[in-house]
Amino acid sequence: MDLNWLLPLAGFALITCGTPGPNNMLLTSAGAAQGFRRSVPLLVGVVGGINLMILATALGLGVMFEQVPLLHDGLKLIGSAYLLWLAWKVATASGPAEGNRPLIPAHQGAMLQLLNPKAWMMALSAISGFTLAGEDYWPSAIWVLGIFFVTGLYTGAFWVLFGAQVRRLIRTARGWRRFNLGMGIATAACVLMIWI
Numbered sequence: 001m002d003l004n005w006l007l008p009l010a011g012f013a014l015i016t017c018g019t020p021g022p023n024n025m026l027l028t029s030a031g032a033a034q035g036f037r038r039s040v041p042l043l044v045g046v047v048g049g050i051n052l053m054i055l056a057t058a059l060g061l062g063v064m065f066e067q068v069p070l071l072h073d074g075l076k077l078i079g080s081a082y083l084l085w086l087a088w089k090v091a092t093a094s095g096p097a098e099g100n101r102p103l104i105p106a107h108q109g110a111m112l113q114l115l116n117p118k119a120w121m122m123a124l125s126a127i128s129g130f131t132l133a134g135e136d137y138w139p140s141a142i143w144v145l146g147i148f149f150v151t152g153l154y155t156g157a158f159w160v161l162f163g164a165q166v167r168r169l170i171r172t173a174r175g176w177r178r179f180n181l182g183m184g185i186a187t188a189a190c191v192l193m194i195w196i
Helices: 003-018 022-058 062-067 069-091 106-114 117-130 134-169 173-195
Strands: none
Touching: 003 022, 003 117, 003 134, 022 069, 022 106, 022 117, 022 134, 022 173, 069 106, 069 117, 069 173, 117 134, 117 173
């Protein structure tokens, strides 16, 4: 593949995967609550969910959102409610998670992607903007998937590591309540991104 095609794709993936948003707020919260190693399943769930969306879009599912606006509006409502529920879970968490149960399981991280209209628009933009026509369509779509997978893993890992560093700084139950409330509010504020 041509570097004039790959570099903009890599830049698009870095911006969409690495900037603050619901995924990265949840990954930060998970890293703080349970450390890096125990947050890896959530990270894989988030990245897997994104790649599942991109694949579904490449297979033509994304066209449905363009042709049936009501479907997009329904997705916005359901996605907003789900994101607010996850924000509530984060905001009401007490402190570092103990035991084997994660703060947010991997399948919920993947489901967040499937209910996030902004993530669907990102997947539509990635496929419509960076796939090539004709017989180059599937090879270019596979490159899009691969670049988003790798970029999602390393940018997501950065946010989990950031949360794990926060974990080292917070020493009191009151500090944890404040941090979790702040992360819950930041996650809930991401609902505004869905509607703007």
